[in-house]
Amino acid sequence: MTVLVSVWGAAPGVGKSTLCAGLPRALAGxxxxxxxxxxxxxLSRPQFAAVAAEFGATGAVGLETPVAATERFVASVLAGGDDVVIADALMPFVPTLLAMGHGDEAIDAFMADLTHVLAPVRPVVVFLDGDAGAALFRAAEREGPGWLGWYVVKLAAYEVSPPVSDLASAVAYLRRERAVTLGAVRRHGWGLVVVERTDGLTPGEVLGAVGQGIRPWLPALPQLLRPP
Structure with missing residues (x-):
């Protein structure tokens, strides 16, 4: 059976991109x-073409559009016959829903539909946790001058709550985004692996922790991804 591993993190700079580069190689190895x-x-994948088109035309996406796109995604995954699909910041779409101004009730109804659609691929969320403020500064060091200001302005343009106007409010919003994402995943029974305090771990230690965490959903996984 195919397993969908969806990777998220507490903030940009927490190590998600590094994990998503190493995890597919390790699993394939x-x-x-x-x-x-x-x-x-x-959004360039054909399964999500309708999402990209609707967002490009209107600047928003109806809740039925990502559900339909996910149905196409699941069909393509099952047809491909892969053991594992790694999705970088894709399902369960919670940050996108928050950015469009959807509240807890709408997100919960959406998650119920999404959970039903994703059942054949057994979704597991890997969440890299850590201090959001420190992670943003690491991302700014990586991306260069002006990135942090651009990111705050980007969040400020969305219909998020609490509203964002500066770095402190951006961190407060990211904490809410984290809470809503983890709460939705837990309520709807998805697999969940939380790697805590990733800022104190090396990339290899994060990879090892994730390998151990996803083992219940991949019982055939050899002992090649070792814990920290």
Whole structure:
């Protein structure tokens, strides 16, 4: 059976991109068939073409559109026969829903539909946790001058709550985004692996922790991803 591993994190700079680069290689090296949906290419995949088109035309997306796209995604995954699909910042779409101003009730109803659609691929969320403020500064060091200001302005343009106007309010919003995402995943019975305090771990230690965490859903995974 195919397992969908969806990777999220507490904030940019927490190590999600590094994990998403290493995890597919490690799983493939362990003998598993792996597909990787990279964040920068997701909307270019044919399964999500309708999402990209609707957002480009209106600046928003109806809740039925990502559900229908996910149905196409699941069909393509099952047809491909991979053991594991790694999705970088894709399902369960909670940050996107928050950015469009949807509240807890709408998100919960959406998650119920999404959970039903994703049942054949057994979704597991890997969440890299850590201090959001410190992670943003690491991301700014990586991306260069002006990135942090751009990111705050980007969040400020969305209909998020609490509203964002500066770095402190951006961190407060990211904490809410974290809470809503983890709460929705837990309520709807998805697999969940939380790697805590990732800022104190090396990339290899994070990879090892994730490998141990996803083992219940991949019982055939060899002992090649060792814990920290």
């Amino acid at each position: 362990a003998g598993l068939r792996v597909d990787h949906f990279r964040a920068e290419e997701i």
